[in-house]
Amino acid sequence: MRIRWHYSETMLCSAGPPGPEPASLAFADESFMELAGGGFYVLAAAVFAPVDQGAARAAMLGLRGTRDTRKLHWNEMDIRQRVSAAREVAALGGLHVVTVGAPVPNTRQERARAMCLERLVTELHGYGVVELFVESRTKELDERDVKTIIGARFHLPKGSRFHVDHARGADEPLFWVADIVAGAVRAHHIGDPTYRRLLDDCVYEIDVLTGC
Numbered sequence: 001m002r003i004r005w006h007y008s009e010t011m012l013c014s015a016g017p018p019g020p021e022p023a024s025l026a027f028a029d030e031s032f033m034e035l036a037g038g039g040f041y042v043l044a045a046a047v048f049a050p051v052d053q054g055a056a057r058a059a060m061l062g063l064r065g066t067r068d069t070r071k072l073h074w075n076e077m078d079i080r081q082r083v084s085a086a087r088e089v090a091a092l093g094g095l096h097v098v099t100v101g102a103p104v105p106n107t108r109q110e111r112a113r114a115m116c117l118e119r120l121v122t123e124l125h126g127y128g129v130v131e132l133f134v135e136s137r138t139k140e141l142d143e144r145d146v147k148t149i150i151g152a153r154f155h156l157p158k159g160s161r162f163h164v165d166h167a168r169g170a171d172e173p174l175f176w177v178a179d180i181v182a183g184a185v186r187a188h189h190i191g192d193p194t195y196r197r198l199l200d201d202c203v204y205e206i207d208v209l210t211g212c
Contacts, residue, residue: 082195119208
């Protein structure tokens, strides 16, 4: 399911599909493509009911297997591995919320990220999420995320709780779920729907018009 949201409509919250039982945590990762006159930014959040988080972590560790890497990464997978990863995520269930911002011309990815993150907060709050973990980048960029979420909280109902923390991607396998979802959505937007189709039943995708 896809809807379109514009930056000037920050006070609106669309009705999405039924979500999982209220979950306290979500884990987000991104993928993007800058392009003069186009481009897009994908910000995906993996959301599982608390009772399902352990099984999801175990599944991601199983996908990594004995490969010489500390984390799964979509960009390092071949076609066969991507199909397997998408199927594994689909089998886990849950609901994964994805905001896709466009356009994203050269050097404007941080503005697009902020707008996608703001919208993501609104959607996640609607599904009962009170804390979002975002894969850490740099201290400066992490601080930008925090400021964006502080601003986004003003659009939530009075008294709402919503917090953000950053963590290393290698330390939390649920980030790998978000990476797989983001990679599949990115592939779809550049012309390969193979992986996104496998995730149709567990991904809720929202278009964000960035105005960049």
